């Protein structure tokens with residue numbers, strides 16, 4: 001019986017031979033011993049420790065060009081296109097496991113496996129899985145090395161694509177490794193594509209294995225991922241560590257690890273707001289983080305587009321960082337019109353995955369321009385034929401360093417005090433453009449009832465509405481009922497310093513299926529109202545489901561919207577909402593005793609108001 005090796009512990013600091021597993025001088029012996037134990041299991045041909053330098057990045061590029069994993073994008077300096085295996089294009093939630101000792105700690109929304117039996121299953125799979133390949137050891141820091149909200153990790157992988165992507169997405173290298181000296185407070189993460197190469201065997205462009213396990217061991221803070229080389233399945237610092245494992249650390253240590261964008265909105269007159277927003281995958285985080293306001297005076301600075309870590313500070317406020325170092329963004333739909341910032345940031349030094357290639361050597365995807373250019377090569381490398389589906393895969397992505405975004409805040413690596421938190425999803429009906437929660441507990445209820453149409457970011461039927469609390473359904477590393485309680489507790493801790501909570505929906509549609517709200521840069525109007533609520537200057541009316549903009553308080557100047565459309569954007573249909581509450585109640589029901597009573601109270605309150613309150617009530621501006 002083969003088992004995966006245990007996580008490094010404080011007591012396991014065995015002396016190691018100098019030069020053992022090619023470890024750099026001065027590496028902590030527990031790091032080296034752990035790497036040696038993984039190498040012993042996976043039997044790589046060679047071991048390379050990533051140092052995070054530009055020279056190393058270039059070597060990885062050369063290796064991938066040689067292997068055919070990437071091809072150059074001649075129109076964009078230092079940019080490349082990776083075409084994945086057609087079955088390895090998105091996160092696989094059905095193959096994602098939380099291996100807590102007790103199934104209750106994974107909760108009803110996660111796939112649970114018993115850790116002991118999973119260690120055995122993985123032991124069998126990882127046994128010799130790196131034969132004939134190079135094993136890379138990637139020390140990294142989430143957040144600046146040594147920062148007050150930062151955390152360390154090591155990813156071991158046999159995929160050069162993963163190493164190159166980690167260079168952009170995290171802070172890789174020697175400084176992180178040095179910070180691990182004398183501590184075991186770092187997350188061990190092992191990834192293998194599961195495609196050992198026999199002596200003399202010809203490799204393929206995107207090796208992977210159809211057997212897949214994305215496994216998390218919350219108690220011992222370990223991650224083991226097998227089979228896929230794609231995004232969230234393989235860049236283990238991202239969803240696996242910074243959300244699933246970090247959410248458990250956050251619960252235990254009194255902070256929050258969230259699937260959120262982070263931005264600063266500034267007015268010429270000195271007004272500043274820091275806002276974090278949780279939307280499910282492919283529901284607009286990257287776009288909002290890079291928003292170019294259409295209304296005069298305002299400017300948005302990007303801080304992060306996918307993950308936020310937040311901790312109460314000494315001043316009692318909630319302080320937030322983006323722990324990542326880059327953006328892994330959705331390509332389709334990105335254009336000069338919708339996100340000019342992202343278009344500028346991708347002009348150079350970008351790895352594209354599963355986009356189409358034009359005849360003149362540039363990238364293309366649906367939504368970049370109205371018409372597909374002549375002579376396209378689709379994401380699978382075939383001449384484009386609409387009969388085969390879209391030219392770019394709907395979950396095609398770009399990978400770039402944060403510093404390449406023209407909108408990046410100059411101080412983006414530092415923590416900021418949060419003023420507002422927004423929750424949103426893709427809801428074609430029913431959910432209004434914006435509303436404010438009455439208080440923190442109501443805000444937690446709003447977050448816990450987020451629902452959205454399924455997108456191409458994970459396997460599943462695109463378009464189906466599912467409940468996705470806090471946009472964390474696929475990313476919460478423990479029982480979601482306990483997670484709700486943790487949020488409620490955070491409100492008690494923050495008290496009057498707590499950020500204000502809002503719900504938004506950019507995706508409401510008219511009878512013909514068109515979007516009612518123009519979205520993108522126009523979303524600044526909604527953020528302006530939110531800033532006004534935070535500052536106590538914008539008027540609101542209290543409805544059955546929350547506080548909406550009072551007549552005239554949402555700036556619609558210069559926007560060509562019919563009054564009926566505006567009404568439709570804010571229409572609340574009590575019948576439909578009461579039906580929705582039946583679904584919410586059923587969803588809540590699965591958590592049993594783990595569901596905090598505060599959420600039941602909020603649910604009953606909303607129901608009572610839907611049944612009894614006919615008239616919206618003006619509320620004080622503050």
Ligand SMILES: Nc1nc2c(ncn2[C@@H]2O[C@H](COP(=O)(O)OP(=O)(O)OP(=O)(O)O)[C@@H](O)[C@H]2O)c(=O)[nH]1
Pocket residue numbers: 279280281282283284285286287288305306328329330332333334338457506507515518519520523
């Ligand atoms: N109609 C409309 N579409 C939007 C808006 N914002 C974003 N989108 C589209 O939604 C899709 C996904 O947007 P992203 O900003 O990449 O979503 P994300 O939440 O960052 O996605 P992940 O990276 O998967 O977590 C793209 O096709 C966008 O063009 C909006 O305000 N209105």
Ligand SMILES: O=C([O-])CC(=O)C(=O)O
Pocket residue numbers: 090091230231232233238239280281282306328457458
């Ligand atoms: O993790 C990934 O593969 C991409 C991503 O950001 C998401 O799905 O939310």
Ligand SMILES: [Mn+2]
Pocket residue numbers: 282285286305306328329330
């Ligand atoms: Mn994104």
